[in-house]
Amino acid sequence: MTEATDSTDSDDTLPLQEARLWRDGQWTARVTKNEEDDGWAVEMTRHGDPEPALVGPWTMGRDKKNPKPLDGPAFSTLVKTAAEVIRRHEQQLHATLNKSVTVTARNDQRVRVSLAIVPDEDSPSATLTAHDDADDTELASVNVSPAFRLTTSSATAWIESDYARPR
Numbered sequence: 001m002t003e004a005t006d007s008t009d010s011d012d013t014l015p016l017q018e019a020r021l022w023r024d025g026q027w028t029a030r031v032t033k034n035e036e037d038d039g040w041a042v043e044m045t046r047h048g049d050p051e052p053a054l055v056g057p058w059t060m061g062r063d064k065k066n067p068k069p070l071d072g073p074a075f076s077t078l079v080k081t082a083a084e085v086i087r088r089h090e091q092q093l094h095a096t097l098n099k100s101v102t103v104t105a106r107n108d109q110r111v112r113v114s115l116a117i118v119p120d121e122d123s124p125s126a127t128l129t130a131h132d133d134a135d136d137t138e139l140a141s142v143n144v145s146p147a148f149r150l151t152t153s154s155a156t157a158w159i160e161s162d163y164a165r166p167r
Contacts, residue, residue, distance in 0.1 A: 019069035027079050031058050031067045040067035044082035054082040099150045102133055105159040110134065113155035117146045130155075130163060139163070 016023040020031040026047055034041040039060065043052035059068040097117040105111055110133035117126045124146040130139040140163035148154075148166060158166055 017070075017072075020067065022070045022075045024075075024079075027075075027082065029070055029075055029078050031070060034058075042070075042078065044078050046082070046086065052082075053086050054078070101150060101152050101155050103152055103155050103159065105156055111139065111155070111159055113150065113158065115144070115148060115150040119146075128158065128166070130159060142166075 014023070015025065022029045028045045028047065029042055030045070031040055031042050034057070040058040041055055042058040044054040045052045060066070061068045097119065098114070100112060100114040102110055102112045112131045112133045114129045114131070115126060116129070118124060126144050126146040126148055127141060128144045128148065128150070129141040131137065132139055142163065142165045144166055154166070158164075
């Protein structure tokens with residue numbers, strides 16, 4: 001008697017090691033014909049992501065026609081490189097959505113003002129928060145437009161308005 005394969009298992013995430021396709025538990029490397037010239041390209045896709053994290057040129061084999069086969073060391077290097085690309089993208093996105101300035105206001109008090117933007121297709125939002133720079137005590141927090149521009153002058157103006165919600 002044979003058991004039926006569970007239909008929830010996905011063959012496209014099972015480990016695989018072929019000349020042009022390598023896969024582990026998290027990543028798939030696929031060598032493809034480069035559409036822009038006679039060479040080859042490799043694309044690294046993290047499982048569950050809709051697009052490759054990394055696409056780059058791939059080395060020709062000895063016959064100068066076919067691609068060099070994927071191997072363990074090359075796959076490991078590609079995984080590290082693709083993971084670094086994703087990490088840098090996430091850092092850049094975080095920096096875009098979270099800004100902070102420290103200003104001196106009111107009796108020489110140092111105040112750190114932060115803007116945190118929550119991107120959402122339907123209703124994006126943002127929060128402006130002030131903290132005492134000395135002891136990190138929260139002084140104020142208000143919702144603002146995601147288009148609010150946090151600058152030294154806008155932070156100072158907010159503090160001097162007794163933390164009234166900026167327009």
